[in-house]
Amino acid sequence: MTEKNVKLSLQDVSFTYAKGTPHEMKALDNVSLDIYADTVTGIIGHTGSGKSTLVQMLNGLIKPESGRVLIDGEDVWAKPKEITKVRFKVGLVMQYPEYQLFEATVKEDIAYGPKNLGLSKEEVAERVKSAAAFAGITQDIMEKSPFELSGGQKRRVAIAGIMAMHPDVLVLDEPAAGLDPAGRKLILGGLVRYQRMTHCAVVIVSHSMEDMALYCDDIIVMENSKPIMHGTSREIFTQEERIVNAGLDVPEVTALLKSLRENGFDIPYGVYTVDQAINALHELLKQKKRKGNN
Amino acid sequence: MNNEENKIPFIKTQDLCFSYEDNGKSIEVLKKVNIEIYKGEYVAIIGHNGSGKSTLARLLNMILEPDSGKIFVDGKDITDENLTEDEMFDVRRRIGLVQQNPDNQIVATIVEEDVAFGPENLGIPSAEIRERVDKALEIVGMTQYARYEPHRLSGGQKQRIAIAGVLAMLPECIIFDESTAMLDPKGRKDVLKTVKQLNEEKGITVITVTHYMNEAAMADRIIVLDNGQVVAQGTPAQIFENERLLNACSLDVPQCTAVALGLKKLGYNLNGDIYDIPSCTEAIGKLLADTN
Numbered sequence: 001m002t003e004k005n006v007k008l009s010l011q012d013v014s015f016t017y018a019k020g021t022p023h024e025m026k027a028l029d030n031v032s033l034d035i036y037a038d039t040v041t042g043i044i045g046h047t048g049s050g051k052s053t054l055v056q057m058l059n060g061l062i063k064p065e066s067g068r069v070l071i072d073g074e075d076v077w078a079k080p081k082e083i084t085k086v087r088f089k090v091g092l093v094m095q096y097p098e099y100q101l102f103e104a105t106v107k108e109d110i111a112y113g114p115k116n117l118g119l120s121k122e123e124v125a126e127r128v129k130s131a132a133a134f135a136g137i138t139q140d141i142m143e144k145s146p147f148e149l150s151g152g153q154k155r156r157v158a159i160a161g162i163m164a165m166h167p168d169v170l171v172l173d174e175p176a177a178g179l180d181p182a183g184r185k186l187i188l189g190g191l192v193r194y195q196r197m198t199h200c201a202v203v204i205v206s207h208s209m210e211d212m213a214l215y216c217d218d219i220i221v222m223e224n225s226k227p228i229m230h231g232t233s234r235e236i237f238t239q240e241e242r243i244v245n246a247g248l249d250v251p252e253v254t255a256l257l258k259s260l261r262e263n264g265f266d267i268p269y270g271v272y273t274v275d276q277a278i279n280a281l282h283e284l285l286k287q288k289k290r291k292g293n294n
Numbered sequence: 295m296n297n298e299e300n301k302i303p304f305i306k307t308q309d310l311c312f313s314y315e316d317n318g319k320s321i322e323v324l325k326k327v328n329i330e331i332y333k334g335e336y337v338a339i340i341g342h343n344g345s346g347k348s349t350l351a352r353l354l355n356m357i358l359e360p361d362s363g364k365i366f367v368d369g370k371d372i373t374d375e376n377l378t379e380d381e382m383f384d385v386r387r388r389i390g391l392v393q394q395n396p397d398n399q400i401v402a403t404i405v406e407e408d409v410a411f412g413p414e415n416l417g418i419p420s421a422e423i424r425e426r427v428d429k430a431l432e433i434v435g436m437t438q439y440a441r442y443e444p445h446r447l448s449g450g451q452k453q454r455i456a457i458a459g460v461l462a463m464l465p466e467c468i469i470f471d472e473s474t475a476m477l478d479p480k481g482r483k484d485v486l487k488t489v490k491q492l493n494e495e496k497g498i499t500v501i502t503v504t505h506y507m508n509e510a511a512m513a514d515r516i517i518v519l520d521n522g523q524v525v526a527q528g529t530p531a532q533i534f535e536n537e538r539l540l541n542a543c544s545l546d547v548p549q550c551t552a553v554a555l556g557l558k559k560l561g562y563n564l565n566g567d568i569y570d571i572p573s574c575t576e577a578i579g580k581l582l583a584d585t586n
Contacts, residue, residue, distance in 0.1 A: 045478075046448070047449045048448060148316075152343050177476065178343075178475050178476075180343045180505050182541075182544030183342070207477065207479060247480040249480075252549040252550055252571070253550065255550075255571055259575040260578060260579060260582070263579050265579065278556035278560070281553070281557060292586035
């Protein structure tokens with residue numbers, strides 16, 4: 001694997017909610033981690049593990065009480081008045097972003113961000129068109145009011161609006177929550193295609209281990225306000241015990257292979273997607289046949 | 295489940311229709327839906343976003359009223375306009391509902407008070423309420439949190455409190471409307487375990503509306519809704535065999551079924567059911583054992 005470039009990093013970052021009150025709660029505890037450029041990174045962790053705070057930290061929405069947040073090696077809080085610049089570099093799509101649409105048409109909603117960047121009309125139009133394509137928004141709904149759309153369509157319009165800003169880092173908190181399987185595929189597949197075309201860093205937070213295994217290159221596991229693991233999907237999901245101890249799980253397909261292994265079959269490890277499982281079993285069956293024929 | 299003594303369905307819908315107005319246009323959500331749910335059954339309703347499944351759940355719990363068609367509970371027409379208020383409350387008590395967002399269904403500031411909220415409204419004597427609350431918390435495994443403030447709990451724990459609140463009403467049936475959609479894997483597992491236990495040990499009829507195919511695989515029977523109509527129903531094994539139908543409905547098969555179907559497409563002969571981890575382990579295990 002080629003050397004990866006660090007795009008964004010946290011150095012010894014801590015953050016506490018309601019500090020100094022009886023409700024004080026540590027959300028990030030001395031966190032150091034790197035987010036790489038040209039990578040789809042997944043963040044997993046149980047409720048309350050610090051994921052959402054981490055996401056807001058990446059985008060400069062909250063300020064670390066200690067430690068530093070660096071983008072391209074520069075401390076984003078060095079000049080607090082310029083923190084809005086960070087929000088252009090790091091686009092954040094919050095949970096259920098469909099409630100934040102407000103323009104008269106889908107097209108204008110997606111164009112809102114790029115227009116504010118002071119781009120030419122042509123450039124804005126071009127960005128709107130390509131972002132819509134990545135987000136799976138068809139031309140026939142571009143002139144409609146966002147309020148006429150289905151929940152899944154609205155969600156994709158909100159994502160397209162952030163994509164059209166061309167952020168260096170695109171962060172999404174549960175982008176597929178509540179959607180049916182086809183809707184999930186449309187959003188997550190579109191995000192990966194967008195990442196491969198733009199080579200930006202994409203960060204996705206999700207509770208679906210199956211989706212994370214399928215769409216992410218790297219995964220960070222959060223527990224008790226700290227990242228406890230950071231590696232490729234394969235490295236993460238082969239360590240089932242640690243994952244389960246962190247209140248998480250392995251993808252169903254990984255559990256199926258474990259179950260076969262427990263039934264006495266010699267099944268390879270490190271399988272976490274459906275296609276990998278089919279290939280691994282196909283290989284195993286071919287081998288057995290060959291041996292049987294000898 | 296659907297045996298001799300259960301010939302009369304617990305819930306039956308007859309040509310159920312529902313639509314709503316949007317910008318002066320009428321949107322048909324349910325088009326003559328006919329389903330039957332038997333006592334003690336565990337039924338999953340699946341369908342894409344907008345297929346009408348949540349609307350159906352709300353009609354059964356009488357949060358919504360149908361435009362036309364009837365709903366029978368234990369043979370009694372609950373859509374009858376002469377239904378008294380008491381009778382309506384009784385239906386809502388017998389058929390409880392647990393919703394998607396754990397934060398939207400907790401009303402009190404202490405867990406046990408929240409669980410007591412329903413029976414208190416029914417005017418149940420306080421000694422009996424105490425008993426019901428303790429029992430309900432015990433069933434969902436949350437006894438030790440009785441005196442907690444709900445906001446201190448995780449999503450999965452809050453959902454189990456919501457279930458306890460429904461249980462304290464002594465329901466015969468509970469509808470779960472995407473109740474695990476916002477939970478982390480552990481929270482989901484804990485809630486699903488509770489649901490299964492309620493069905494198997496307490497005999498409570500379960501209707502679950504879900505986008506997770508592996509959750510639907512836990513049911514006795516699956517009903518597939520597409521564009522407001524029932525397009526298929528059967529056991530998980532029967533439904534998940536039909537990958538083409540599910541894909542046409544914007545749905546999917548569980549991952550383990552996808553692996554087994556993938557092997558079939560490669561020409562391997564797989565016998566038996568393939569809808570959850572144990573059944574797929576058996577089918578694929580047999581294939582591996584027989585190949586040599």
